[in-house]
Amino acid sequence: MTADETQAPDPADETAGDAASDDDPEIELDAVYDAIDAVGRPHLTATELSRKTDLTPDEAREALETLAAEGDIQRQDVADIDSVWYPADLAEVTDRERVVLFPDRREIVVEHPHQFTRAQLSQFARLQDTNRSGGYVYELREEDIWAAPHESLDDLLATMRDVLGERSPHLEEWVTSQWERARKFRLYTHEDGYVVLEAENDDLMGNVARQKLDDDHLRAPISDSESWVNADATAAVKRTLYEAGYPVRDDRELETGDALEMELRLRLRDYQADWVERFTDQGSGVFVGPPGSGKTVAAMGAMAAIGGETLILVPSRELATQWRDELVRHTTLTDDDIGEYHGGTKEIKPVTVATYRTAGMDRHRKLFDQRKWGLIVYDEVHHVPSPIHRRSADLQTKHRLGLTATPTRESDDEEEIFTLVGPPIGTDWGKLFDEGYVAEPEVEIRLVPWGSDTERSEYATTSGHGRRQAAAGNTGKIEEIQYTLEQHPAAKALVFVEYLDQGEAISEAIDVPFISGEMPHARREKLFDEFRRSERDTLLVSRVGDEGIDLPDAELAIVASGLGGSRRQGAQRAGRTMRPAGDARMVVLATRGTTEEDFVRRQMRHLASKGIRVNETESEVVETPVDGE
Incomplete structure (x- = not known):
């Protein structure tokens, strides 16, 4: 057929009808849901849909009619106003996840959050409240950003954007400032063997560190941005500066002490091996995982990786006995390698399990200080900020490892856990539930x-x-x-x-x-x-x-x-x-x-x-x- 013979499409022709429909306004059902979310009620008019999309009111009306013909939404005619459209399944709207950010208050309100969303939020925000209708209120605090388990600021911001679905320049500016604030001070070992506190600049050293710390903490200035630190006061230095709003990185080169020969008798799960690798890279940290996730076994993996004499601190005699039994069962250590130090027995060996209370007593403390520990394990580490247990954070060791399922304290001083021991290292709980490692209750x-x-x-x-x-x-x-x-x-x-x-x-x-x-x-x-x-x-x-x-x-x-x-x-x-x-x-x-x-x-x-x-x-x-x- 030549060009002159081309015919106009027959209206009855099915193919021609399909071609003509390509110009009809279309909209995805999800876009209607998003518009309903923006309106704030489970229904909307065509005019309201047009305001939330690029469609004109007439195009919005035609698109809604198309979805209604497919059974996805329904129409209700109301006198004197546009027809009202609502989803055929109202539960898709009423039970749908919604994330609302209030950047000035640094609050995130989430309705009906998915498990993955809650797991992501827990990495940089604190759950403040819940209600019976499925609403969750999260708050972003300074200490949440300081302790965020991300290797870089870009990784943290990417997680936040994924949860929020958008960028918030105001909030991201604040997050960036807090991330940088947590990197203003560091402790390191001078080539002559003493401990140095280094500030990012002279002003921070003069107007923050030397104002907050006294002669019991700082022995003498080395330069305008560096000070010689009393080695016995390093925990107090970190705690004082943290309370002033400046977390301190601990890059000291501490002695490992005598070598510890031990191997695991079992294979670490992938996430446990990842915890151990991250811990050895950082030199300190807190394993945070749900009960049953194998934090004790992962700690044994860290002990084998460090290969230095180890002190394990526990809150009770019962737990001390359990640790001894688990070490003998799962490692190449024998009873002769392991000592217990508490009210029932007092032995210090290459691996010693002691109670926090006993290790903190003055009459026993010298025995622990005289040993050059390669690693101290703080089991149930959420106890450390309490007055009785805090003294254990002053014990000298090259590596510190905390274990807890719940780094929360009703006194709201859980940030001290990460200050005194190390940053959190963990795995998304939901992932462990999905993979069957831990039963979701x-x-x-x-x-x-x-x-x-x-x-x-x-x-x-x-x-x-x-x-x-x-x-x-x-x-x-x-x-x-x-x-x-x-x-x-x-x-x-x-x-x-x-x-x-x-x-x-x-x-x-x-x-x-x-x-x-x-x-x-x-x-x-x-x-x-x-x-x-x-x-x-x-x-x-x-x-x-x-x-x-x-x-x-x-x-x-x-x-x-x-x-x-x-x-x-x-x-x-x-x-x-x-x-x-x-x-x-x-x-x-x-x-x-x-x-x-x-x-x-x-x-x-x-x-x-x-x-x-x-x-x-x-x-x-x-x-x-x-x-x-």
């Missing part, structure tokens, strides 16, 4: 009615700690515990309580031993061993079970009462179920209509920040009429 806050009118009245007439204890000891929780255990008859369960009277009452009601600090050490160990060997399937435990005790097969944790709103305690108790195999479930009981509701929500905040879904429900136990009803 199902966490449920369950609101329980009062057991009697008398208890309710006592709560109303008390205040402060008495009111909190009254809500915690609500006898209505006993029936809830019995019901929960009956619902999971095959699960190995731990029931946690805060108060001795409550523990004794529950113990009698469910016929389970109550393990507390008042129970003799030998009896406690016997009961824990029976639980490990599945000779017992339920234990009732006070705060002594929060940390430092290996209970690897627990599948159900029931929290009858807790330590106020301690986020760390909440995560530790959930961690008793977070093992690679089996189910993991945690039920936190709170007396309905009391301040305990707010306490338990706060306790679960750390878990929520790591991407774990926390659900809130009402008691399923039929409420028995209370006194006078």
Whole structure:
């Protein structure tokens, strides 16, 4: 056919119709959702869509009609205004993730965040609050930027942009200033062997360091930007400058001491090997990972990589014994290589496991100072900022390694952990959940009615700690515990309580031993061993079970009462179920209509920040009429 013979397309021709439709306005459904987000309600008009896109009002109306014909959205005609359009599935809008930044307040509000989003946010922001409708409020603080686990500023900004979906010049300028602020001072070893504090410039040394530090810290000036440091005061120097807003890098060349010959008997997981590599590159750090992720094994890998005599500091005798057993089981070390130093026994060997309390006592301290440690491991390192444990940070060592699942403290001084020991080294919790290394727990806050009118009245007439204890000891929780255990008859369960009277009452009601600090050490160990060997399937435990005790097969944790709103305690108790195999479930009981509701929500905040879904429900136990009803 020649050009003269070309015909106009037949309107009935299917191919021609398709070609003509190429000029029709089109829009993706996601763009409609984005426009709905911007409008701030679950519906919009064609005019509102046109304002949020490049379409004219007529084009927007045609695009909406096309989506309606495909069944993706629906139309509602409203008198005197444009038709209203809304998604066919409203849940796609109401439950959709939304991230809203308030740069001036340095706050990020996220509605219905995905697990990955929460994991990303935890790298540079602190979860401040959650609400029952799925909202999360994060705050960016100076110390969060200082301790961000990124190798470069560009990496940190890339993560932030990925979460926020946009650049915020105002916020990024502040983040950049804080990142640079954390690199203004450093400690290093002079070629003649003494310690030097170096500032980025003369002004910082003169107007910050020499104003904040006295003769006990600085022996003499070396130059306008350098000072000779008292080697025994390096921890105090770092702490003082940190409090002034200037974290200090520690690049000292410390002696490793005698060599330690040891090898691991098992293969590190990929992420554990990455932790060890990052630690050896940096020379110090804190392994931060969920319970069950193998931080102890990774620490053994660090010990083998360093190859120097090692001091391991722990909060309890039970944990000291566990460390010794694990070292013998998983490394080439023998009992003769390992010493324990605490109230029960006192031996210093190439690998020594000591309690924080004993190592900090003046009469024992010289023994630890005289040894040139290649590595000090701070287990449950979140204790270090406390007055009793802080003295251990002054012990001299070439390398410092902290271990914790929960670097949070209710005193909000957790930044001292990273100042005194080293920067955080960890892996996204969600990745470990997805790969099956750690079981993601199902966490449920369950609101329980009062057991009697008398208890309710006592709560109303008390205040402060008495009111909190009254809500915690609500006898209505006993029936809830019995019901929960009956619902999971095959699960190995731990029931946690805060108060001795409550523990004794529950113990009698469910016929389970109550393990507390008042129970003799030998009896406690016997009961824990029976639980490990599945000779017992339920234990009732006070705060002594929060940390430092290996209970690897627990599948159900029931929290009858807790330590106020301690986020760390909440995560530790959930961690008793977070093992690679089996189910993991945690039920936190709170007396309905009391301040305990707010306490338990706060306790679960750390878990929520790591991407774990926390659900809130009402008691399923039929409420028995209370006194006078």
